[in-house]
Amino acid sequence: MRLFHTSDWHLGQNLHGQDRDFEHGCFLEWLLRQLKLDQPDVLLIAGDIFDTVNPPVKAQERLYDFIVGAHEQQPSLTIVMIAGNHDSGSRIELPAPLMRRLRTHALGRVLWLDDGQLDAERLLLPLPDASGEIRAWCLALPFLRPAEVTGAQLGDNYLRGIGQVHEWLIAAANAKRTPGQALIAISHAHMAGGSVSEDSERSLIIGNAEALPASLFGTTISYVALGHLHKPQKVNGEERIRYSGSPIPLSFSEINYQHQILDVKLDGETLLSVEPKLIPRAVNLQRIGPAPLAEILLQLAELPNTDLLEDLQRQPWLEVRVRLEEPQPDLRYQVETALQGKAVRLVRIAAEYAGTGRNDGADDNATLIELDQLSPQELFSRAWQDNYGSEVDEQTLKDFAELLQDVQMEREQP
Known part of the structure; x- marks a missing residue:
């Protein structure tokens, strides 16, 4: 059996206000070509x-047009997709009855039966090969929100609830499969030891208990397809437990990643x-600095000029750090003036202050940080420090995280 493992498409994402639809479109066209060329089963x-x-509507159109296109060119292909922490589980599942006709399974939530047992059946999906023979079973584990894995049956410990869900689902899968059939897990989670991007991955943290142990996936599972971390990587060096990473760089901290599918x-x-x-990069991300302004202006002057025949949608996104x-x-006027006629698209100017120029009592080596660089937890911690003059305690952070999850779940309701 052959599978393609992808994750973290982030359709509809923008980079400091700039639309990424062109880049996502290029990736999906490339992926369709790879599917046609290699004919994977899943x-x-x-x-x-x-x-x-x-x-946005355009992002949803991208997804569903891709699924239709993939099915038309390869009717035997099975697609399995799960919701991540950025997704609405209910929205992902909404068109599920229609997508099943296109051999596409969409799982957004875990559900519980009336007797308090996990509804494992809906999370176990058969994976047939091109001849229709079931070669493997997929254990689909969408992002597990605290409200879904805590409560009367599981208690209030988030990690313990996650562990119980994994245990029950793996047991159900082992009972269902026959000898020779592989177990393939697909999950959206932060595993312990994973390398995190600086500013493009929304924290999953609940208190300080965030990273999940790889031991959740026992050796009966042949392969674990993970999403959430944008850098392609193995978990604890294990060949069978992998992050495929995002298909395009979602922030300037991801410039040097080799974006790929597995x-x-x-x-x-x-x-x-x-x-x-390896996925061809449709648009490069370019970072200049940090350096003094005079040096920055010289570097900007050396950038290539716009070629009138060049596709403007392929011009690099530029971040300038002064x-x-x-x-x-x-500052902005000087930078924008230096960039006139240059074959780049400026999306961000970041100013870093050094020396004794600041008179607000801040650290002389402090860096200006924009709001979009901070997670809600970091903003809350900073506000607490400003108001009370002390670090926020772990229990308060945990309470804030749970409130934040509640708000995000309310927003998910279509």
């Missing part, structure tokens, strides 16, 4: 399909190989 999309719980091959229950397929001794009121 495509896995491990969460964060959209960038927000209420994605080509997974199995023989029965045995994992044969996991090979990356190190200043004191505030520079006309």
